[in-house]
Amino acid sequence: MPELVRRVLRRLPWRDVLVTALAFVLAFLVGAVLMVVSDPEVIGQYAYLFTAPQLPLGASWEKVSSAYAALVAGSVGGWVPLTETTAQAAPLICAGLGVGLAFRAGLFNIGAQGQAVVGAMASAWVGFTWHLPPGLHLLVAVTFGMLAGAVWGGIAGVLKARAGAHEVIVTIMLNYIATGLLAFALTTTAFQRPGRADPISPVVDWNATMPRLEGSRLHLGFVLALAAAVLVWFLMERSVAGFTIKSVGLNPHAARTAGMSVSSSTVLAMLIAGALAGLAGVQAALGPNVSGTPTPLSGGLVGSIGFDAITVALLGRSRPLGTVLAGLLFGALHAGGLAMQSQAQTSAELTTVLQALIVLFVAAPALVTTVVPFLKARRAPLTGTTPTGGLSS
């Protein structure tokens, strides 16, 4: 086993890790400046910058350190915050795997949002409409959710393969359709909770709720996300299908000349990507919230999981392990952001800014390496390990 660990460590893209870490530091620095600037009390102290510099600097430090302390405490400061992180991370990982897999097939799948929405709809509907025995009910609900996502992704795949429609346009449109479909469905008797005037669904059966570890937020969804990551890795690295998908993604001309079918690879990749994003929606619909039961389906249930997934996949370089790590990171930011808001009176939106900054710095490694001169000096011997994947592929 230690030999395996050493091999994995050796094969990690250390340059990527370093760039990502630096992106972090930079993002947090910019975030600190934003916090200071946006707080009128703290910025007021800056009138004394030259007469009593300890006042503004002290206030700034106070503000920034308490906010970041809350962020850390809320995400990794103990067992319950940690499980909150896993709960937030699980759907991001699933959808991120879907986006990443499509990237590697040469497709820019912006449709994870729509795929997650239909996944959530299908699984929630099975969850509150049918009443099946324990175990089976959950299994059926998850399967329907993933199938719905696969269909939604598959539509884009088929349109691309058969008609040459660009997947970016098609998936954006499918996102609108999915969101509209959900809003409409919640006004129909099939979805709307009896006796309610607002668009909200009944609560999902207990039999279809993902089991959780009592007293924490660690539920089955996180285990499914990790399992999905392993499966995706296996598919891409060990199967003929993955070999084909990667070939088509990296060089469609060579793939075609080698007798591979670019269109079936496109459809297959979009089906799998859709199923994975659908699984993210399933977790939103069937995963228990703090109270222990799933949040009922509503217009905003899925949030922006599908869009965050794009950044997760980018940050994770479209690789399963990278996506898991990036998903955990964003999950931690989400979880910590909630704590930051309640404990340090700092807007949780700041974590969204932090995420965006991190991705910005990662997506522009050239910027980071220019900002930090010591990396630049080491760049020459490291060029051989320039990462592939992500948007560039």
Next chain:
Amino acid sequence: MTSSSASPPGGDVAGTDAGAGVLRLDRITKVFGSLVANDAVSLDLRPGEIHCLLGENGAGKSTLMNQLYGLLQPDGGEILLDGAPVRFANPRQAIDAGIGMVHQHFMLVDVFSVAENIVLGREPGRGGVLDLRAARQLVREMSERYRLEVDPDARVEDLPIGVQQRVEILKALSNDARFLVFDEPTAVLTPQETDELIEVMRALRDEGRAIVFITHKLREVRAIADRITVIRRGRVVGEAAPSASESELAEMMVGRAVSLKVDKTPAQVAGARLEVEHLTVTSPDGVVVVDDVDLQVAGGEILCVAGVQGNGQSELAEALLGVVPASRGRIRLDGTDLSRATPRRRLRAGMGFVPEDRKYDGFVGSFTVAENLVLNHVDAFADRGLLRLGDIRSHAETLTEQFDVRTQSVETPVASLSGGNQQKVVLARELSRPLSLLIASQPTRGVDVGAIEFLHQRIVEERDKGTAVLIVSTELDEVSALADRIAVMYRGRVVGVVDADTSREVLGLMMAGVPHEEAVRSASVTTVAEEEQKLEAEVAEHVADLQGPGTGERRA
């Protein structure tokens, strides 16, 4: 010396003492990362001399000339003009100093007229108004003076390649170039166009200009060089006399004895394996690129498809594999009709395919050597859809050994291999499968002489196994080395199918669209043997001319 006394200073300087008018590259060194592209290379360019720079692909010829032309700056050494050191920060300065370059890939604006192209960069006119009449007049005067016929008003994209090259030459001459560099000028020309170019180069030399002729084609060198410098791996390995034989030159170039002729017994022809009837391919914009082609290739023979680049050969090869759809016609392999089959089915039926641009569709660059070696038959290395990584690896280890692929390991990405080794990977992949038909387009493009020999040998071995082999090549050297029969293509049609023993002169005429019988009638020699004799006679004459009193007069 003709009317040149009017303007180029080179013509006048040539008459004075030895040091003047000479451009000397003195111990030029250029380093890219860990690669020493030029290692203390010294070279003299003298007026009235054709200096051949001979070397393989990647030997550093173009790097050297790019430094002379101001596109690159030397890391060491200096350039001396008339004995004084000069520095060219950009091509403009080099042009002003009298250096002209005829690039391998023409630097012309396709949609501009000839006249516009020639004055591009120093347009005549006043107050920002282009004086096209002056430009046209200039082109007419020059094309008359140098007997390089071109229409000043023709659009460059409408001109044949050979004429486009003339425009490039005129452009360099219009800048009063005393030193003219021709970078692989014959790569794109038919044999007849090559002969015409050689005449032009001779005329320019006789006018007192210094010519640098960069090439890797040995027979051209011997016909026109006054001096030959051979470069290998960035170093000058020596000078050779034009009287040196082709194999002596090849040995200097490669560093070891190479056989230029492929060892090949007469073909043991079996029945026809590939039968093509009325094959027609129409490009997406409606142009018929392959026009009603009929071909048969028998087992145990090599059929070479010769022709100038862009006459439908590439599309023919792609249509045979099925990556380009045929609009009409039938393709049968061993009696099975494959006209409508997918590339996958054709590969399974025993087609091997070496594409003409390996980077484009020959391999996946960021895949490893091992992965690329199974790219088109990965199913043979999988059980129920799962890859047998161990088998893929050992398959790769066997093949890299057999084909002498120089790579750190089979896990190295193919993109980081040299061109020759990449080509070996592609060929190894195809030849490792049982084939009934091998289609190879430009199988040795960009590959060095040593590897060419090896790859040709492999292709002949495949033929001897009874495989039908179809080679598409624009290099007549390759065609004559490999072919048992030659099909010549012109504008999508097969002009004729002829014996391997057909002279270049006849092939060249056919490549320009002249039917076989007519070509034989108008050619001075019709067989390879006669042509060899003629070439030897020409070289002998050329050598005698160099040693005789004529040379002295020209330089004095």
